Amino acid sequence: xxxxxxxxxxxxxxxxxxxxxxxxxxxxxxxxxxxxxxxxxxxxxxxxxxxxxxxxxxxxxxxxxxxxxxxxxxxxxxxxx
Numbered sequence: 001x002x003x004x005x006x007x008x009x010x011x012x013x014x015x016x017x018x019x020x021x022x023x024x025x026x027x028x029x030x031x032x033x034x035x036x037x038x039x040x041x042x043x044x045x046x047x048x049x050x051x052x053x054x055x056x057x058x059x060x061x062x063x064x065x066x067x068x069x070x071x072x073x074x075x076x077x078x079x080x081x
Contacts, residue, residue, distance in 0.1 A: 006054055006055070007054065007080060007081070008051055008052065008053050008054065008080065008081030009051070009052060009054075009077055009078070009079065009080055009081050010049070010050065010051050010052075010077075010078040010079055010080075010081055011030075011048075011049070011050065011052055011058055011061075011075065011076065011077060011078065012047060012048070012049045012074075012075075012076045012078055013030070013047070013048040013049075013061065013062070013065070013072065013074070013075050013076075014035065014045055014046070014047050014048075014072070014073040014074045014075075015045070015046050015048070015065050015070040015071065015072050015073060016038060016043050016044070016045060016046075016070060016071040016072075016073060017043070017044060017045075017046060017069075017070045017071070018034060018044050018046060019032050019046040019048065019065070019070065020032075021033075026064060027048060027061050027064060027065075028050060028052050028057050028058075028060065028061050029050055029051075030048040030049060030050030030052075030061065031048065031049050031050055032046060032047075032048050033046070033047050033049075034046055034047075035047040038073070045073065046070075048061070049078075051081040052081075053081075058075070062075070
């Protein structure tokens with residue numbers, strides 16, 4: 001039996017900071033948009049949305065954000081790809 005997370009899926013990731021839109025290729029081809037600020041500190045928030053082939057690809061995106069010191073606000077599975 002194949003679990004839904006082992007197949008392609010659409011994910012939304014929110015991170016504190018401004019992620020440059022030119023990073024889309026290194027972030028799995030996700031669409032990158034600035035989505036406002038945090039409620040507490042008025043820090044900029046970036047939203048990444050896109051189709052990833054599996055959770056290994058999701059981990060790669062999350063690791064890239066972590067390695068570049070972006071704090072995650074949330075990761076959401078939006079459905080199958």
